[in-house]
Amino acid sequence: MEPRTANNGRPRPAAPGRLPRWAPATALLLAVTASCTGSAPGDGAAPVAGPGAAGVGDRLFPSLGNGGYDVVHYGLTLDYAPGTNRLKGTAVVTARATRDLSRFDLDLTGLRVRAATVRGAEARVARRGGELIVTPAKAVRKGETFDTVVTYDGTPRTLRGDDGGREGWIETDDGATALGEPTGSTTWFPGNHHPSDKATYDITVTVPKDEDGDPYDVVANGTLVSQEDKGRAVTWHWRTDEPMASYLAHVSVGYFEIHKGWTDDDLPVYVAVDPEESEDAAGVVDAVPEVVGWASKRFGPYPFSSAGAVVDHLPGLDYALETQTKPYFDEAPDEVLLVHELAHQWFGDSVTPRAWKDMWLSEGLATYAEWLWEEDHGDRDTGETFADFYDGRDPESEGIWAFPPSDPPSAARVSDPPVYGRGAMVVHKVREAVGDRTFFRILRTWTRQHRHGNADTRQFIALCEAESGKDLTGLFDVWLFGRGKPPRM
Known part of the structure; x- marks a missing residue:
């Protein structure tokens, strides 16, 4: 994301081949116990x-996500009417139980649930608030993979954060867009909406043609x-x-100019541009494959099967979002x-923070990519950019010393300047300490080891020290965990 202005003892056994005298009565007792508790004799x-x-x-979002299961796949079938902003949906949530479940929760904000099934x-x-509590007809056993089907409808909500920013299902001048960070994805489908539970997706959207008989375009993550x-x-x-983490799931409905192409590595590229932004976004179509190629050399192979962007026309949104495979822009973006x-x-989508407090690993590294x-x-070279941030000359440096990048004080501040600018400064100090060759090996190892997974601050520090062979405790204590502006080092 880029703003702009987380047994009791048992009787001694008999000799092999013999049953003790108490066996019949005890066997009966054990059988009765097993029938009541589900346990087997001797287990x-x-x-x-x-x-x-x-x-x-998660310390910052304690009610987000759910325990007891791990989602494997979301199958979302949606019907959306732009004229009335009404949404009908059926979500098939395929999950694996991580414990025996008598019931479980799904995160869902608003919308009316019409029916639900578990294993048919x-x-x-x-x-209860943002929780949909599901009680299956029969308990789900640990290790079992099961389908939960939820049918729902209504007018999906637009959420406003403490900073006034909009997320969730947002109407545009010609349709709608769904933006999920940090909790907006809960407004349009039920699920386990915490970054630590990633899954694959099928998103199918049916939209009626407009009054002139012209079709709307629908753009979402992945491949058409x-x-x-x-x-x-x-x-x-x-x-x-x-x-994919749920906050990266995305749908845009509207009228778009569709540009298809390829990178030099034969990766398909799909760029959708609102006609209102066509002139200003003229360079985006060619820039996407160029940037992807550059980043692949710096950070390792591109992690997904397609690339692209969505350039919408949504005045007043004032942010872009790294929606997986096709970042979303509310207007034509500049190059940086x-x-x-x-x-x-690479940083955030493929390697996703394990908890929201680890978001500096996403935003700090993406900001440092700008510097690179x-x-x-x-x-500017990165040393000059670092100095401009340290001395307050760069306009993006305002407020970077408010708190340590790895310790946002509240959910409302998870996207504040320290997570971005000071996070990038931490990355630069690592580069200075270990040298360029080791530094870029660290980045490529990071994206390879945690490809399509989750990782946290502790793991990043461990990797930096393992690859460099250095104790970097002092560096991280000052620049990552320290409070206030550190002395120049």
């Missing part, structure tokens, strides 16, 4: 099925599987085969902003 007490936790314990059998549902004209409506099916959001495909781009293209 000890089996875990009793219980509810999955409402939240994963009707399930009871209840609502099919586009079916049904007469009065068109159905678009997009698929994401690589795991495009670099930032495309760098997120400027250095490689003849503008």
